[in-house]
Amino acid sequence: MTRERSHSTVDLLRLATAGSVDDGKSTLVGRLLYDTKSVLADQLDAVHRASVDRGLATPDLSLLVDGLRSEREQGITIDVAYRYFATPRRSFVLADTPGHVQYTRNTVTGASTAQLAILLVDARKGVVEQTRRHAAVLALLGVPRLVLAVNKIDLTGYDETTFALIAKEFTAHVTALGYEESAVLAVPVSALLGDNVVERSGHTPWYDGPTLLEHLETVPVREDPDDAPFRFPVQYVIRPRTAEHPDYRGYAGQVASGVVRPGQEITLYPSGLRSRVTRIDTPDGPLAEARAGQSVTLLLADDLDIARGDLVGAGEAPQVTDELDATLCWLSEKPLRAGARVLVKHGTRTVPAIVTELSALFDEQSLSVSETPQALSLNEIGRVQLRTAEPLPVDPYTALPRTGAFLVVDQADGGTVAAGLVGAPLPVLETRRALVSPGP
Structure with a gap:
C-alpha cells in the first residue's frame, strides 16, 4: 500500500523575509514569534530584562533575533537564519535574511526554496533601491507569491494615502517583473505595536484585507507535483561489506523532484545506463515510495x-550537456569577466568550467537589459555561457528548480561566487528588450 502524504507536509509553508536596513524586519520576525507563542519562556524573560535595562516600557521584540545581527557585525559569516513557528492551521519555516546591500546574496539562499516572500518597506521611505533589487531576485528565483509589509505605518499617523501610493508603486514594479496582481498582497503593519501582524488594527479601518498571519495561514501552498520527472542526485554509495550484508550496495541521497517506488525503471546520468529500483531504504525501514525532500537509499536491480x-532519473530526460546557458546572480566583490575559470557545483557533482561569454546584464532598478557587458559586479544579475569540463545532466530552472540550479565556486579559495539558474530568462528580458536601444 502506498504511504499517504503526511498532514504536516501539506500544511507547511516555507517563506523568506527581505528588506532594507532599519525597516523593522527583526521586529516583525520577533512579533510573529511572540504573538504565535513560539518563544521559550527563558528567551522572553531575557528580552523583558534587556528592554527594561534600555528604559523601554514594552518588550523590544527585535532582541529575539538581534543576536544573529551582532554576530554579523563581528564579522562572522552566516548565510541565513531559519526560524520555526506554528499555529493550529499551519507550520512555518521562515528564512530570515539580512538587509545590508552586501548581503543580497543571502536573499538568494533564503528564497531559493521559498513559496512566499515578505518584503518590508518603511512607510516613511516607501519603495527604495534595495526593495527593487530584492524583488528582482525573487522574480528570478520564481518565488510564486509576494507580500509587501508596509511597516511603521503608525509613524505616518496610519495614513491611507501613504499606504496606497507605496502599494501601487510596488505592484507596478513586480508586475513588470512578471508577477500577476493576484500573487501580490500589500499589508499596512506596525511590527512594534502589532498592527495587522497577527491582530487586526482598529487604527486602519480603511484596510479590509487579511492580517499578515491570516494571509500566511491561508495562502495556497504549491506542492511538488506527483507527475514531475524523478530526480535523485547520488550523494554517497553505501557498501557495508559485513557478514550480515555481504552484497549490499545502496545509493544514498535526497529526492530532488518527483516520486520513486520499488519496481520503477530508472536511467543513470550522464552515462545513460538503465536499471530498476528494487527497494527504498531508510533508518526506520523500507518505504513504499519516496517523494521530493525525503532522504533515502535506493537499491537497484543491476550492479x-x-x-x-x-x-538517477525517470520520466522526461534531463539535458546532458557541457554548454550551460544560464542566468547568474554574482555574489563576489571580484568582478566576473569572460574567460574566467571557475568550478560549477551542480547537485552533488563539482566540475571545472570556463565562462565563455557574458551576453546580457539586467538593471533591476530600471528594469532594462544591456547586451554584452564587460563584467558582472557584486549583486549584479546577468546572462552567461559556461563550458564545463564534463557533461552535466541539467533541467531548465523554471521546470525543475532543484536540478536547474547550480553554484559557481572560486577555484582559488573555494568560496561561492555566484548562484546560477539554467535557462532561466532574465526578468523582463523578453518584454523589455525592444525598449533597450544603444545610445546615440
Missing part, C-alpha cells in the same frame, strides 16, 4: 558503476 555526483 552499475555509480558514484557520488551521478543523477
Whole structure:
C-alpha cells in the first residue's frame, strides 16, 4: 500500500523575509514569534530584562533575533537564519535574511526554496533601491507569491494615502517583473505595536484585507507535483561489506523532484545506463515510495558503476550537456569577466568550467537589459555561457528548480561566487528588450 502524504507536509509553508536596513524586519520576525507563542519562556524573560535595562516600557521584540545581527557585525559569516513557528492551521519555516546591500546574496539562499516572500518597506521611505533589487531576485528565483509589509505605518499617523501610493508603486514594479496582481498582497503593519501582524488594527479601518498571519495561514501552498520527472542526485554509495550484508550496495541521497517506488525503471546520468529500483531504504525501514525532500537509499536491480555526483532519473530526460546557458546572480566583490575559470557545483557533482561569454546584464532598478557587458559586479544579475569540463545532466530552472540550479565556486579559495539558474530568462528580458536601444 502506498504511504499517504503526511498532514504536516501539506500544511507547511516555507517563506523568506527581505528588506532594507532599519525597516523593522527583526521586529516583525520577533512579533510573529511572540504573538504565535513560539518563544521559550527563558528567551522572553531575557528580552523583558534587556528592554527594561534600555528604559523601554514594552518588550523590544527585535532582541529575539538581534543576536544573529551582532554576530554579523563581528564579522562572522552566516548565510541565513531559519526560524520555526506554528499555529493550529499551519507550520512555518521562515528564512530570515539580512538587509545590508552586501548581503543580497543571502536573499538568494533564503528564497531559493521559498513559496512566499515578505518584503518590508518603511512607510516613511516607501519603495527604495534595495526593495527593487530584492524583488528582482525573487522574480528570478520564481518565488510564486509576494507580500509587501508596509511597516511603521503608525509613524505616518496610519495614513491611507501613504499606504496606497507605496502599494501601487510596488505592484507596478513586480508586475513588470512578471508577477500577476493576484500573487501580490500589500499589508499596512506596525511590527512594534502589532498592527495587522497577527491582530487586526482598529487604527486602519480603511484596510479590509487579511492580517499578515491570516494571509500566511491561508495562502495556497504549491506542492511538488506527483507527475514531475524523478530526480535523485547520488550523494554517497553505501557498501557495508559485513557478514550480515555481504552484497549490499545502496545509493544514498535526497529526492530532488518527483516520486520513486520499488519496481520503477530508472536511467543513470550522464552515462545513460538503465536499471530498476528494487527497494527504498531508510533508518526506520523500507518505504513504499519516496517523494521530493525525503532522504533515502535506493537499491537497484543491476550492479552499475555509480558514484557520488551521478543523477538517477525517470520520466522526461534531463539535458546532458557541457554548454550551460544560464542566468547568474554574482555574489563576489571580484568582478566576473569572460574567460574566467571557475568550478560549477551542480547537485552533488563539482566540475571545472570556463565562462565563455557574458551576453546580457539586467538593471533591476530600471528594469532594462544591456547586451554584452564587460563584467558582472557584486549583486549584479546577468546572462552567461559556461563550458564545463564534463557533461552535466541539467533541467531548465523554471521546470525543475532543484536540478536547474547550480553554484559557481572560486577555484582559488573555494568560496561561492555566484548562484546560477539554467535557462532561466532574465526578468523582463523578453518584454523589455525592444525598449533597450544603444545610445546615440
